[in-house]
Structures are given as C-alpha cells and as structure tokens.
Amino acid sequence: MAVTPLVDGLDRSIDARSIVTLIAFFVVNILVIFPLKVPLPLFVSKWYHSLSSRIDIAVPDLHREVDNGTAAASGSVTLPSSTRRPVSIQSNDDSQMTEKNLGQLRQQRSPRRVYFPLDLRTAPVIGVLILLASTCISGAVVRRGIVGSSGVRPYDIMTLFICFAYISISLDSTGLLRYLAFLVASKSTSHGGGPRLYNSFYAFFAIVGFIFGNDPLILSGTPFLAYFTDHASISPPTAFLFTHFQVSNLVSALLVSSNPTNLVLTSAFGISFLSYSAWLALPTVGAVVVMYPVVRWGIFGGKKKGLIPNTIHPPPMNPRDALVDPYGAVFGASVFIVTVVVLVGLSAGHLLEGTEGVWTVTAPAAAVVMLRDIAKDWKRSRGTQPDTTNSQHIQDNPLRAQTTAAEPDLPASNEKAAPTATPAVTSKKTYHPFSFFTKPFPTTSHVISQLPLALLPFAFSFFILVEGLQHTGWIKIFGGWWGAWEEVGGVAGSVWLMGMLSVIGCNIFGTNIGATILLARVLQYWATTRTVSDRSLYGAVFSLAVGSNFGAYSFVFSASLAGLLWRNILAQKGLFLTMRDFMRWNTIPMVVTMIVGCLVVAGEVCVMYKT
Secondary structure, three states, X not given: OOOOOOOOOOOOOOOHXXXXXXXXXXXXXXXXXXXXXXXXXXXXXXXXXXXXHHEXXXXXXXXXXXXXXXXXXXXXXOOOOOOOOEEOOOOOOHHHOOHHHHHHHHHXXXXXXXXXXXXXXXXXXXXXXXXXXXXXXXXXXXXXHHHOEOOEOHHHHHHHHHHHHHHHHHHHHOOHHHHHHHHHHHHHHHHOOHHHHHHHHHHHHHHHHHHHOHHHHHHHHHHHHHHHHHHOOOOOOHHHHHHHXXXXXXXXXXXXXXXXXXXXXXXXXOOOHHHHHHHHHHHHHHHHHHHHHHHHHHHOOHHHHOOOOOOOOOOOOOHHHHOOOHHHHHHHHHHXXXXXXXXXXXXXXXXXXXXXXXXXXXXXXXXXXXXXXHHHHHXXXXXXXXXXXXXXXXXXXXXXXXXXXXXXXOOOOOOOOOOOOEEOOOOOOOEOOOHHHHOOOHHHHHHHHOOOOOHHHHHHHHHHHHHHHHHOOHHHHHHHHHHHHHHHHHHHHHHHHHHHHHHHHHHHOOHHHHXXXXXXXXXXXXXXXXOOOHHHHHHHHHHHHHHHHHOOOOOOHHHOHHHHHHHHHHHHOOOOOOHHHHHHHHHHHHHHHHHHHHHHHHHHHHHHOOO
C-alpha cells in the first residue's frame, strides 16, 4: 500500500488559530445535523416573492406533465405540488366588509417571510469563508482542498460522483430499474405471499446494488416501494422501506464507483479499484448474508412484529409498462457497466495516477449518455421520431406515474414545503429563462435538474476544512493519539476502534464523506511517521471502508447524503419519518453488519500478512 505523506502541518503547534479552526469545524458539523433557519427582513421577502413570481427557473417535470391524468385515474401516489395557487378574494360590497375580513386580506396580501438556511448547503461554505477572513487558513489551504494533496484529488472524486450520478439518473428515467422491480414483484406475488415478496426484494436490491451502486437504487427503488406498498395495502411499509435503504448502502461498499468515500480511500492509500473490491468482497457479501435472517425474523418478521404480511393484494400491473425507453435502458446500462470495467482495468494497471485521473474515463462516459439524451430529444422535437415513450401507455398505464425520479435536492431541514397563498389581483407574465433548452430537450434538462449539485460546495468545503485542521496541527495530534492506541491494541484494537470511530464519525462529522476525509488524513499521518505493520495498516483502512458505508444506516439521516435523499423522497410521497424511527430500525442491523464486516477484515489481514 503506497501511502502518500502529508505536505502541511507536520511542524505546527496548537495555537489560537488552531482552536478557532477546530471550533468552526464542529459548529459546521452541528449545523449539518441540526440545520437552522435565519429569518430575513420583510422587504427582502417581498423582493424575493416579487422576483420569483416573474421568473421561473424550475425545470418542468417531463413525465409528470404527460401523466397527470393517468396518475389521477389510477389513484397512484404522486409528488405533492409545490406550486402557488392564487386565492381570489371577492366582495359584493366594500361597505359590508368587516374588520376581520380586512385583517385576513392584509395577511394574505403580506409576503410570506423568507428564511436563509444554515444547513449542509451553506454552513460548510460559510465556515470556510470565516476561517479565510480570520486568517486561520490561507488561500493555499483552499487550493489544496480543491485541487488536492497527498494523493487525494477532490476534483477527481467529485467528477466521478457527478458523472456517475448523471448516468444513473438518465438510466433511471428510462424506467429500467422499475421494470425489473415490477417484474420481480409480479413473479413473487403470483407464487406466494408477503414473505416470498420480501425475500425476492432483498435479493433484487442486493444484486442491483452490487452492480450499479446505491444511487440508482435510492432514486428508483424508493418511489417504487412507496407506490407498491400503498396499492398492495402493506401498512405500515416499514419492513420494505428500511430493508431497501439498508441493503442499498451496505452493498455500496463493494465497488469504488458506488460511493465517494471509497474513492477517497483508494486515492489516499494508493489502492487499485480491483484490489479494493477484492478486499471488500467478503465483508460485504458476508454482511448481506448475515443481515438477512436478522431483519427477516428478528426485526421485521415474526408474529409479534407482523411487519411482513403473510398475504398481500398487489395492484394489477404489467412490468413492461414501467419501461419507458427500452433502447435507452440498454444503452445506459451498457455504458455504466463498461465504464466500471474500464476503471477497474486501468486502475489495476496504475494508469489513473497523476493528471490521468478517473475523470478521464467518467467524464467521456457521461458525455456519451448526455449526447444520446440530446439526440433523442432533438429527433422528438423535430418530429422525426414519434414520441412513443410518452404516448404509448397513456390510456391504461398506472405505472407511468412512478417513472419520475424523485427530487434529489438535499433538504435544508425537517420542514415540509407548503403552498403559499397569494391573492390573485393581477396576472403577470412569467419569464422562463431556460425555456430555450428545456422545451426542445426535456429529457436532458430533467436529468440535469436532478443532479445532486448541492453536494459540490458541501464536499469541497469539507475537504478544505480538513485541510485546515491539517494546516493548524490537529491532524498531527489525532495521528499521534491513533498511533498510541495502535501500539496498545494491536490489529484487533485497530480494526475495532476504527470501525467504531467511522460509524460515529458518519453521524457527527458531516455525513460519511466528512468522516472518511478526516479519518483518512489521520491514518495517512500515522502510516508515514511511524513504522507500521501491514496488518495494522490494512486492517485500519478497510475497517474504515466498512464503517463509512455501513454507517450510512445508523442514527441520523445526515449520516449520509443517501439518507437525506431517501427521507426527502419519502416525504414527497407522504411518508414522514422521525429520527427516532431511523435509529430504532437501523441500529441493530448496523451493529450486526459492522461486527461481521470488521471480523472478516481482521481475518483477511491475519491470513494475508503473517506478521
């Protein structure tokens, strides 16, 4: 394992700037977990509402526009509308208007106050700006947090994530995963009841997650399960929803491309993609196998629980109706698989180092998929290709209401969006600045609008904050503490403590991305300043890999971006979860899978390295 030494902060002593940097780091993390809203002055709110009433930058939902009538006819679960509905106020005689009516009119005419969110989209950026303004960190630290240092290249990591996100969302828009899910459901319900359906879904989510990662599963699987459980009268749908979320995040540990945290570790410690997957194969598969009886009979099954019904009544469905674009599904899946295979092969040959990072593979792949989407939209808008994907099943297809990928924008807090009541006094023309692109290219613009772009400032800011901790001497302190523990605890102590720290870090260090960045830097300092055995180093690194993935289903939604996305999709479907629910159903599966994963990692390093 080629560990790159750190380039800054090795001879720095703790001073006032160090303390301010550490405080800023923890305050940012608190705001990520418990976001706040700062009320803005009313004149700002009035200006905002006036501007938003004239300019509409929202991208029209391609499938929802087509399937509004179908969704209503089929009674399927649809996303709640957030559009403003004007309220007309009428009076036959002004002289008869009471003071109460006048008060209601003033209240309706007054603008609704706008709040500035302090959450994962804004808090990390503000924290970086404060540290820059207070000279706690310099511009060089900011540059290293973007360009990279010590083997970790943040721009390369985020390029891979965004490119795979585009391919995944484009693939999701074709309906492929929903088609497969409905196919599994139809086969299972025709030969058995709820237990057989649960078993089939468990295997399906695991297999698809192994291949495509957790993002496509969260984007497609969550709306599908909300629809299916509602129409199959599975109430409450706790077992199916939480099992889906747990399996999706568990299997993301296998491939580097499935999670940004995996790429952080391979970059920091010079691990090839093939070697990483080889080390994580047994812990991941072992955890999937062991977790099944735990959730099937221990948590969700059994007579006392009753969360997996013996009999179900599935909705009438033809799986083929869910497949919106068959040719696009084959094309997107092929590009996705080929891209992963090329990444693994080039990484095994050490051909992705230096400036030839993973972006040289993922960016062209995403561009190819985007060009295909643009070409399809262009032919459709020019009338050279009939719009069969949008009109083929309009009359009798209840599944098409579920072909819309849920919004992956990261929510600022637990608040629910509510329509704003505004008086319909005058009709003003709304300007759509992006209509020149959204009208001729609806599929492409829809996919772009679903990209998790809020992750970019969040992730880059956390890279910068960790660089700031390194610059001010804290990584040296933490690395020394870890070295002292390793000397006492040995391999078993390293695997156990790093597994526990990684799970805790996912919940308090700004999602699993922030935890992985910080703990990887600690291990880098420890491995390059001391004589470290391969057993201890490999054990610590791969237990961190296990914890950063398995810790996504633990105590708080913000333990991972997938958790925030999952909660947001369910809320849009009318299914609201509390943090207590999240902790209640996830704690035991997380503990069991972490024990299995860490034990397998410890066994692997002991077998592979005799000393």
